[in-house]
Amino acid sequence: MPKTGRETAQSIDEAAAIWTARLDRGLTESEQTELEDWLSGDSRRMGALARARAIWAHADRARSLGALATEAPPPEPVWRRIDRRTVMIGGGALAASIVAAASIPAYLHRPKRLVTAMGEIRRVPLGDGSVVTLDTHSVVEASFSEQKRSIHLVSGVAYFEVAHDPSRPFVVEARDTSVRAVGTAFSVRNIEGSPVAVVVSEGKVAVGRLAAPGADEVQLAANMQAEMPDIAPLAPVNIARPLSPDDLSRALSWRDGMLAFEGDTLAEAAHRFGRYGGPKIEIDGAALARQPISGLFAASDPRGFARAIAVSLDATVDDEGDIVRLSPARRS
Amino acid sequence: MxxxxxxxxxxxxxxxxxxxxxxxxxxxxxxxxxxxxxxxxxxxxxxxxxxxxxxxxxxxxxxxxxxxxxxxxxxxxxxxxxxxxxxxxxxxMLDQPADMPSPEQQAIGRDELARVATAIAAMPRQTRRAFQLRRVEGLSQRDVAAALGLSESTVEKHIVRGIKLLMQQFGRGGKASSDASISSDEGRAFAEDRARNRAEH
Incomplete structure (x- = not known):
């Protein structure tokens, strides 16, 4: 392999980034020729361009992160932005940045109410370094002050990665439960029909009742879960239980668009698929609905789930469009 | 070709x-x-x-x-x-690594999203804004230029820079390796741009 004078992968990558941006806006005829010449010079260039274009295509996944800029911190004063780079491009850029600052879209300032649609999973920075990941069909309201970072999980499931800031506790409220964190990562589930559940993957949180702030709090450490029954008074010892690493990753698998089951009934599983939209899974027969199931499934593919289940539970699947029906296999 | x-x-x-x-x-x-x-x-x-x-x-x-x-x-x-x-x-011994077990698969999904998020968060303000308008809001480069009051060639430079930052996330290390080298590239790019603009006008 010739070593001397060989173009580095890095400089090829830089050129590939430039060509990707040009391709994105459309090439002129002379650029088209220039690109072909460039590509024919070294076989790695085609690869670098393909990779750069893949990265560019991939970046539209940023859409699922949603509010990148939406949740960005408020604009800095203009003078702070006169950095080296701005100075280099001169007064025009300064003027431009003032214009841009003045025309910042209104959504930058709207109150932080974060909503996910059916089937949508979104990861949103909260501006203080903390990040919330919302599961399908969930609503979170964030109000941050100098003293406190308050989050209201109105409904659904959310996972919080909390930036450490002892002077501003991070408190998540769901129904009558409050979850207080300093610097940690945990998820809270607030789904009608089942208890509010808290799963801690890092650090520590204190779980309590809104009605009795500070009193009777349960400390949950990493790899622990607590379910808060609606009616019973908080019985600290009874609600907290440890999670194995497997249980933990299962409990948080929704963040990757996956649903994990471990001995859940088929009815429960169908219900959880229902939260992601798509065809509804209906189950004929109580015995079938009670069957325990285990496995990891794509939340967006209830049909695939139904087919897999049919095979393992010896059931039949009827795809009726909006409804996927599972029935016990007819024995002859 | x-x-x-x-x-x-x-x-x-x-x-x-x-x-x-x-x-x-x-x-x-x-x-x-x-x-x-x-x-x-x-x-x-x-x-x-x-x-x-x-x-x-x-x-x-x-x-x-x-x-x-x-x-x-x-x-x-x-x-x-x-x-x-x-x-x-x-x-x-370079055997094909077996198909991934699901935990690793999951980790990749998370990792990937986190990487994109990190790269975007690390972008300089104007680059991030141009990038967001183009990639998230779906404006054309020309419309991004109009929205931000920048020339089209400057928007293109921001897009290039955004792509480079993402490339670094997917490449070695995974961390935006050296801001210094980016800004000096960028400085050079803008300086060239300026020179070209002067030449054109």
């Missing part, structure tokens, strides 16, 4: 890019390649994948990409006079 077309770029984004880190790790771990060599090999692998006539028949893109990288590497080793003993011995 056929360009890597949009649908192929999308396929690479969906099927190969998420495994690039694993491929790089594998090459570093099993074949003891240097970072530079891995960069070359990754580009060569993408070149093969970009020019392959048909990808629909590739059932397991991850292992296919590993296979391509491995065969390029073996070809290089055969061609080169100096046989790196260590490499050859270990290459015998």
């Amino acid at each position: 056929a360009l890597p077309f949009d649908d192929r770029a999308q396929w690479l984004a969906d099927c190969i890019l998420p495994h690039e880190r694993a491929l790089r790790d594998w090459l570093a771990r099993s074949a003891f390649l240097s970072g530079d060599r891995i960069d070359d090999l990754v580009q060569e692998t993408y070149a093969v994948l970009a020019q392959r006539a048909d990808v629909a028949s590739i059932r397991n893109p991850r292992s296919y990409a590993f296979q391509v990288a491995k065969s390029i590497l073996l070809q290089d080793l055969r061609r080169s006079r100096v046989v790196a003993i260590g490499s050859v011995t270990d290459l015998e």
Whole structure:
């Protein structure tokens, strides 16, 4: 392999980034020729361009992160932005940045109410370094002050990665439960029909009742879960239980668009698929609905789930469009 | 010469890019390649994948990409006079990593999203804004320029910079390796731009 004078992968990558941006806006005829010449010079260039274009295509996944800029911190004063780079491009850029600052879209300032649609999973920075990941069909309201970072999980499931800031506790409220964190990562589930559940993957949180702030709090450490029954008074010892690493990753698998089951009934599983939209899974027969199931499934593919289940539970699947029906296999 | 077309770029984004880190790790771990060599090999692998006539028949893109990288590497080793003993011995053991267990698969999904988020968060303000308007809001570069009060060529520069930052996330290290080198590139780019603008006017 010739070593001397060989173009580095890095400089090829830089050129590939430039060509990707040009391709994105459309090439002129002379650029088209220039690109072909460039590509024919070294076989790695085609690869670098393909990779750069893949990265560019991939970046539209940023859409699922949603509010990148939406949740960005408020604009800095203009003078702070006169950095080296701005100075280099001169007064025009300064003027431009003032214009841009003045025309910042209104959504930058709207109150932080974060909503996910059916089937949508979104990861949103909260501006203080903390990040919330919302599961399908969930609503979170964030109000941050100098003293406190308050989050209201109105409904659904959310996972919080909390930036450490002892002077501003991070408190998540769901129904009558409050979850207080300093610097940690945990998820809270607030789904009608089942208890509010808290799963801690890092650090520590204190779980309590809104009605009795500070009193009777349960400390949950990493790899622990607590379910808060609606009616019973908080019985600290009874609600907290440890999670194995497997249980933990299962409990948080929704963040990757996956649903994990471990001995859940088929009815429960169908219900959880229902939260992601798509065809509804209906189950004929109580015995079938009670069957325990285990496995990891794509939340967006209830049909695939139904087919897999049919095979393992010896059931039949009827795809009726909006409804996927599972029935016990007819024995002859 | 056929360009890597949009649908192929999308396929690479969906099927190969998420495994690039694993491929790089594998090459570093099993074949003891240097970072530079891995960069070359990754580009060569993408070149093969970009020019392959048909990808629909590739059932397991991850292992296919590993296979391509491995065969390029073996070809290089055969061609080169100096046989790196260590490499050859270990290459015998360069087995296809088995299909991933699901936890790793999950980790990749998270990792990937986190990487994109990190790269975007790390972008300088104006770049991030241009990038967001183009990629998230779907404005054309021309409309982004109008919205931000910038020239189209400046928007293009911001897009280039955004792509470079993402490239770094997917490439070595995964952390925006050196801000200094980016800003100096960027400085150069803008300086060239300025010179060009002067020349045009």
